[in-house]
Amino acid sequence: MNPFDYARAAGAAAAVTQVAASPRAKFLAGGTTLIDLMKLHVETPDTLVDIGRLPLDKVEAVAGGGLAVGANVRNSDLAYHDAVLARFPVLSEALLSGASPQLRNAATVGGNLLQRTRCPYFRDGVSPCNKRAPGSGCAALGGHNRGNAVLGGSESCIATSASDMCVAMAVLNVTIKTQGPKGERAIPFADFYLVPGETPERETVLDHGELIVGVEWPALPAGAKSHYLKVRDRASYQFALASAAVVLEVAGGVVTTARVALGGVATKPWRVPDAEKLLVGRKPTAEAFAAAAEVATKGAVPRTFNGFKVALVRRVIVRALETVAAG
Amino acid sequence: MTPAVGKPLDRVDGRQKVTGTARFAAEYDLPGLAHGVIVTSTVAKGRVTAFDTAAAERAPGVLAVVTPKNAPKLRPTEPFGSSETKPVAGTTTAPVLQSDQVFWYGQPIAVVVAGTLDQAKYAAHLVRVTYDAKPAELTLDSKGRVFVPDKVQQEEPEITIGDAEGALTAAAVKMDHTYTTPQHNHNAIEPHATVAAWDGGKLTVYDTTQFVFGVRYDLATRFGLKLDDVRVLAPFVGGGFGGKGGAWPQAFLAATAAKVVGRPVKLVLGRDQVYACVGGRTPTRQRVALGADAGGKLTTLIHTGRTSTSTTNTFTEQFNFPARHLYASPNIHLAQELIELDVCPPTFMRGPGECPGTFALESGMDELAVALKLDPVELRLRNDPDKDPTRGTPFSLRKYKEALKLGAEKFGWARRTPEPGSMKDGRLLVGLGVASAFYPVYRMPSSARVEVTAAGTALVQCGCQEMGMGTATAQAQIAADLLGLPVDRVKFELGDTALPFAMVAGGSSQTISVAAAVTAAVAALKTALLALAEKADGSPLKGLKAADVAFRDGGLARADDPKAGESFGAILARAGRKAVDAKAEVKPGDEAKKLSMQSYGAQFCEVRVDPDFGTVRIKRFVGAFDVGRVINAKTARSQFIGGITMGLGMALLEETHRDPRTGRLVNADLAEYMVPVHADVPALEAYWVGDPDPHTPMGAHGIGEIGITGVAAAVANAVYHATGKRIRDLPITPERLMSAARESPR
Ligand SMILES: Cc1cc2nc3c(=O)[nH]c(=O)nc-3n(C[C@H](O)[C@H](O)[C@H](O)COP(=O)(O)OP(=O)(O)OC[C@H]3O[C@@H](n4cnc5c(N)ncnc54)[C@H](O)[C@@H]3O)c2cc1C
């Protein structure tokens, strides 16, 4: 990897100042994405500001039944937290379906929110890639794109958002709390990620030097159930071919709340509001779920090797909804 | 004393391995050690027009950037398999570092040497290379040169018996399909690594190899040295599977770099570099066509196809070998052709040939069974030949039917209902499949030295290899029984060219090849010991001939009177010696010409298939094998279930993606090139018939490779049984299952 300076952050404000000071500085949390990409020369920061020891490691109840989670909470700690297991199983299931136990013990919430795509041409350091080297082209468009996105892509980039956790967070209506050079802000999850468009190198609305301090979300509706379903070739330790996070509330025989987000198939954690609207007010039947799945994949653009994901993710949506509807 | 052979003994080096005291090549940190990192080409074919090494040379700690401009001149290698008398081991004829030519994407083109690994890695990244790139041939269908190799492993490339095509046309029941397997790459835990040190004109090398004598020969050839001036050591190898069978570039590149900087150099390939510049398994495209009469007897067997080789080696994946020996058929046509591609030279990978070959042949047998509406186990039983179907020779041992029946019983084959999709587990489809396993018996020349001491211990030495299979354990068991000693009094040393010669640990040949040499050395030792006693007054052995005495309880005794004997200590003390030793060098006889010597087995698989997602999970797997006498029940089981595990990866997961535009391997890492994880592998069961082969040393066969053969077909056949979908292209992925149509039996 490239030589770099290392500094341990004294506090959140100091960390922000340190990173803001150099355009090539980066925060270091668990390091499971960043160090990996530095070894591949894909990330070449000149300074790492280690935020791993900042006390952003609490999971706290918020009024009304929601949770506030510090950016440094480890993926495994969050997955096994009592409140998450009891009230937000979708998040626990998503976290535990990701990576391996060792990685989850190191990975943080903040780092997971900002993990990079697994697009092989992004990671190889040599192929044309607009995300890694803006303007160089996109090798995935005409290459091995089995893992790439069918939703939310552009002719500049079809990189899949790799995170499982984020798909669950999309249906929890998470707010992301930050502290940056311009002060503090709270960013709704739906506004946080950018689709690639013509600037795939821009992945979120964060400013340089803006630190994620935590995430927060409200309680689910009282009768709602949630679930995360991930499909992949091997039984463990693989990113999703397709996944779905669902929240479903049924009252009086009809759907009163429906939230659906997709993973493995889109360029960002992919909420499908049209599909959700279609479900609300309907009976939770197989036909309704299939219709919602159909709507959810509207506009999908299949590429050479990933066309199967359109049908696959529909089936994943249906199965996830059936599972929560069945109780 | 009960014999040690056959017992499930723990590995003699198990404690060393689990406590980390076993030292592997990359762990030899010699004084003054520098680190080499290779730079690989980013075009598939052409020429390097310029190296810009200035930035790399200026980087901290850099000792040298070795390119064709400043590399010492080397001589051409002698390719693996190009001589029957010399231990040639060259893996590529590419003049690496000797010319500006590029033969594949990922070929080593420079070596950066620095004081630390990180310095070398960083500097390697700073080397800028410009190319004059040429269009490259990269796939089985490209315009590369297509040819039929002169020989396939010493055998004829084509076999024609009767009129196979005519019989197919006339057959009452038939199948005729094309099967493909993709490129696979090696992923041994230990990447290829070499530590090379020069002492004047002498070279010492610690290497990750399955063939220390081959690497020595290759280095001596390239550097123009006498064999005695090169020593290669590989006391432990962290997995080979064929990927370390030849001398891969890291060995001579480390030696080259060490020569340039005048310090010992360690060169370890990164995981991506193992993909880039160590060969993998070639892709295959195979046609299998089978015809049968209404009674299920084969009337014709056709197995033909194409595999790839490279512009810098000739490698033939002998996929139709199983069809030469497995089934009786009056008409047979077996052929294969190669296409020469601009790729890293393909090489051996566990069960080369037999592994992809059994996928096609055994899928074909299953398709024929479906067409015949006959149980696939029964179909195989009906076609068991009484002599070798293509050579006409008798079998040295053939317990194939016994293995098939043993496996069927252990697996519970009888519970299978034949109709596809007829067995369910909730919403999941249940499938049960069977396939034959097959691997030839190979034996090579070998030699060994045996020494016994006055203290009643023995040292056995042979420059063979330990790659995880338990070589030292098995050979110590063999030697202990021959010498009449407990196993813990026998030490077996290996992995060093200072020891007696052994061939490559390949073709599952090592155990019996070395056992023969150990047996001969022990026999010679008996003569040597007897020579010390036969003239001694007062010795109960006085006047006896070798045939009249036997090793017994740490000494020699009269064969007809075990009590009349002397301990090694007594014999040696009288002669005033501390130890006595003997050496032997043996070659196989002509048994392999006169007899058909093969191993067989049957693989049984139970799957669960999710009908919506096309995901396949293995529920149960049973392998039953006919491999002669098993030397160590524990390490043997590990070989079988290890092979089965790799076979499951081949069936469901493994595939190297090569970008057809550039020749670059796209998934050259363990996150994207998928091998099974624990969650993919259920409890595996391995059984064996166990009858000894009267024509092999110890009655044993090699067992390293047969475990993987047939596994992919057993899985594919189980998937067909579950779903009615026949997947003829590996791996069996969700998209293939989602898009395949159910096939209805004719
Ligand atoms: C082999 C492998 C398999 C994996 N499999 C999966 C999988 O199946 N599913 C899945 O979802 N994930 C998977 N992952 C990804 C893993 O979840 C992420 O690597 C991890 O969540 C990143 O967290 P981290 O704390 O290590 O981040 P780091 O690597 O430390 O940081 C990642 C990025 O976030 C930035 N950053 C970190 N914290 C903050 C903060 N508080 N504020 C602002 N910026 C910040 C860093 O600057 C960096 O750019 C896998 C990873 C590996 C290596």
Ligand code: SF4
């Ligand atoms: S899909 Fe995006 S990340 Fe992948 S190569 Fe194209 S631009 Fe790069």
